[in-house]
Every structure is written in C-alpha cells, then in structure tokens.
Amino acid sequence: MKIFKVLKSGRGFTLVELGIVIGMLATLIGFATISLLNVQQKASINTTVQVIIADLKAQQAKAMIGDTEGRPTPSPYGVHLDNDQYVLFYGSTYSSTETTNFVVKLSENLEFTTPSTDIIFSQTTGEISSPVSITIRNTSSEEKTIQLNKYGVVTGVN
Numbered sequence: 001m002k003i004f005k006v007l008k009s010g011r012g013f014t015l016v017e018l019g020i021v022i023g024m025l026a027t028l029i030g031f032a033t034i035s036l037l038n039v040q041q042k043a044s045i046n047t048t049v050q051v052i053i054a055d056l057k058a059q060q061a062k063a064m065i066g067d068t069e070g071r072p073t074p075s076p077y078g079v080h081l082d083n084d085q086y087v088l089f090y091g092s093t094y095s096s097t098e099t100t101n102f103v104v105k106l107s108e109n110l111e112f113t114t115p116s117t118d119i120i121f122s123q124t125t126g127e128i129s130s131p132v133s134i135t136i137r138n139t140s141s142e143e144k145t146i147q148l149n150k151y152g153v154v155t156g157v158n
Contacts, residue, residue: 080117109139
C-alpha cells in the first residue's frame, strides 16, 4: 500500500528541470550537426580529388594511345584549371572557345588555389613539361594537394 501512496502523491518535474533537460538536448543536437557538416565537407573534398585524379589519368591515357576522337590526327590532351572548374581539352594549347572542351564544375564550397593552370600531356609519352601541384580548398580552409611528376604520374595527395 505504501507504493500506491507514493504514486498518488504525484510529484512530477518542475518547469526549471524540464528547461534544463531541453537545453542540454539542444546543445547536444547542435554539436552533432556541426560535426556532421565537417564530415560532409571532408567527404566532398576527398571525392573531388579522386575524380580529378581519374580525369587526369584519362587525359594522359588518351594522349599516350593517340586517341583521335574522330579527328584526322592524334594530338596531346590536357586539363585547364580555373578557380571554380576545370576543363578537359585536346591539343597543345587550351582554347576557351573550342566546342569539344568538357567543363567540370567544382562544388560551390570548393576552389582551386592555383587557377589558370594548364597541364598538357604530350602525345605518345604522356609526359608533362614540369612537375605540377594542384591545390583544392574548401570553405573551412581544408586543403588537398595533388602532386604530379614530370611523367604525369600522381606522386602524392596531401
């Protein structure tokens, strides 16, 4: 019977106690949201780096095998870097007016820190004129650098 008396007295939580618990929950949810946003930005920059590396390798392979893509003669292939995009092109120089250029836009939170760079893979050897570093930065100032040696091989991603 004593148990029923305690339950009948009906003491509940006060408004202050409920406020404190709701405040704690809001704080925890806020920290979790911030943490998830950082993870999303890291995943975005890592994925973009992998896509750029794949595109660089594809352009190099086209230059080495002499892919003409329907043109009469083979030529070098390259990648032109702008601030918020990169362009896959063929030929020994980049021309922004060429209709066969393939433009790849970066996510709105990413940018190249070394814009207006051309990486041109020579025909048959796939080499580039000199080693190149490509740096990508996101809005939270995290950077990734892709390093290519003179043979056009990715030697590191930092």
